[in-house]
Amino acid sequence: MALPLLELNPTALSARVTNLSVGSEEEPRRTPEGVQRSPQAMDELIERAYRQIFFHAFKADREPGLESRLRRGQISTRQFIRGLLLSEKFRRDFYRCNSNYAVVEQVVGRVLGRPVHGEREQIAYSILIATEGMQGFVDALLNSPEYVDTFGEDEVPYQRSRVLPGRSLGEKPFNQQAPRYSSYWRDISASRAPAGPFSAGAQLERGLRSPAWVDGQPPKLAQTLWLGLAAIGGVELLRILITTAAAMLSTGSPG
Incomplete structure (x- = not known):
């Protein structure tokens, strides 16, 4: 009541x-x-x-x-x-x-x-x-x-x-x-700030803060997109390395 x-x-x-x-x-x-x-x-x-x-x-x-x-x-x-x-x-x-x-x-x-x-x-x-x-x-x-x-x-x-x-x-x-x-908003903002190697930089930390972050973690959708981009980038990097190595081997082999 x-x-x-x-x-x-x-x-x-x-x-x-x-x-x-x-x-x-x-x-x-x-x-x-x-x-x-x-x-x-x-x-x-x-x-x-x-x-x-x-x-x-x-x-x-x-x-x-x-x-x-x-x-x-x-x-x-x-x-x-x-x-x-x-x-x-x-x-x-x-x-x-x-x-x-x-x-x-x-x-x-x-x-x-x-x-x-x-x-x-x-x-x-x-x-x-x-x-x-x-x-x-x-x-x-x-x-x-x-x-x-x-x-x-x-x-x-x-x-x-x-x-x-x-x-x-x-x-x-x-x-x-x-x-x-008041200090209430500053405390809440600090708890939502991302953790990581950049946390010591005050200016950068303020730039990375977002009200959507909870307990130092971005939203689920953002995490999924990030992991997907990282996986695609890793596969592409591996493909480039394999292609480069194959080209080097084919160049050095007797014709």
Whole structure:
């Protein structure tokens, strides 16, 4: 039976927000509901969404299909965020590089704009990922009262912090606190690295690593193909040697 999610009902939107920051001009500005965004404002919203979810807005990682639907009003900002979280880019660079615990930290920080609220919440969401997959986890966050009440349908999530006027220095932004992957991925990658005389070369070892390798061995199909090529090469080499030897003997014999 899956572990239920937290039963804690916060009395305020910031009940689980532990970050501290200093009020400044860089504070996120919410767009009043019902206001039609200009093309420039829509561009800025899309850029903020990419930076919030991917931590950057590189052209190679953009989702033009989602952008087009958002600009035409076919999907809301919340649905656009959902599309980015379930994109191949996010799965490849974040989901597959981390354990479920680390994925919870990454996604909660990006979607709810706060750190994970204790080990209990982390375990509950980790089990949710294991039972319902990444899509179930993302939908649970985006449909949660905390997200809807804080960001609504048309606001890009942002890092929520408690502002202390008397504090001169805030905490690091989430994108500086959460690396793309942790030591977990490095350890897994090392266990999948091929064993052999090249293992001492760090650069070459990184080049030979593949997620498809398990326990230092390539897939069965790759092994079969390699053995077949080796056998064919051996037979061909033997044929060349025999042909060469026969030619030498025939040349040296009296005519």
